[in-house]
């Protein structure tokens with residue numbers, strides 16, 4: 510994959526000293542997220558978020574947003590992809606967690622969603638104490654790998670890596686009927702059941718990716734005899750009715766940037782309905798950047814924007830919601 514022209518050609522005329530790139534509230538972009546004049550614009554083949562909007566193909570703004578006001582009570586971003594590059598900078602895992610810690614995001618769960626990304630995850634959690642890991646084959650990759658006869662070998666490697674003591678979840682697994690057509694449904698469902706069984710055998714949480722597949726995800730969870738004790742719907746995208754189902758079964762709902770988007774009243778109704786002891790927060794960075802920076806790159810340091818909107822929706826103080834989310838995160842993933 511070659512580097513898109515608009516990335517390579519972006520001028521870097523700003524020497525970006527501390528305090529430059531000031532945001533609307535006077536806050537600066539964290540230092541590690543400001544492009545330097547001699548920034549190398551990536552390497553061929555790396556994982557990278559597209560520099561255009563997915564649907565409209567419009568060019569995105571590739572600058573990272575300014576740091577939000579810090580949370581007084583720290584929380585954890587329970588789903589992020591630090592191996593996906595975005596914007597004009599390369600940020601290592603320590604810099605990412607330093608910027609997060611500075612705004613009250615004390616840690617993150619780094620998610621490896623194929624074999625290569627799972628290897629990155631293991632290296633990251635060994636190098637950085639503020640990270641825990643999750644590993645799996647993403648449902649879209651499961652369908653692709655199955656088609657080529659490579660799925661079983663990949664799952665075998667995931668199983669080995671999932672045993673690492675600081676990998677605390679199997680994920681993201683689940684169903685994605687948005688990107689994968691009907692021909693991939695069988696492979697996705699089979700891989701989903703395999704991952705549920707793995708998480709149960711290892712006594713770890715499972716992180717579910719559910720895109721346009723709520724009914725089948727719930728059906729499979731309900732007909733699985735030995736579910737993992739901790740079930741997390743990552744980037745929860747259901748309505749109030751799915752939230753009630755999750756409440757009933759004690760399944761966790763992790764909310765990401767979309768809960769801040771103007772159009773998503775159904776999602777906010779779900780959040781309002783969710784049991785307090787089941788609510789989690791995540792970025793799914795570099796994707797799903799919260800309002801008002803939608804379309805720009807996302808990173809764990811932007812979690813406070815989502816937490817504040819969530820507190821508003823639930824009609825509670827930000828500190829109270831942060832404390833509940835932090836306690837829920839500890840119950841699901843354990844101590845760092």
Ligand SMILES: [Zn+2]
Pocket residue numbers: 681718719743744
């Ligand atoms: Zn996902």
Ligand SMILES: [Zn+2]
Pocket residue numbers: 588590620681793
């Ligand atoms: Zn993800």
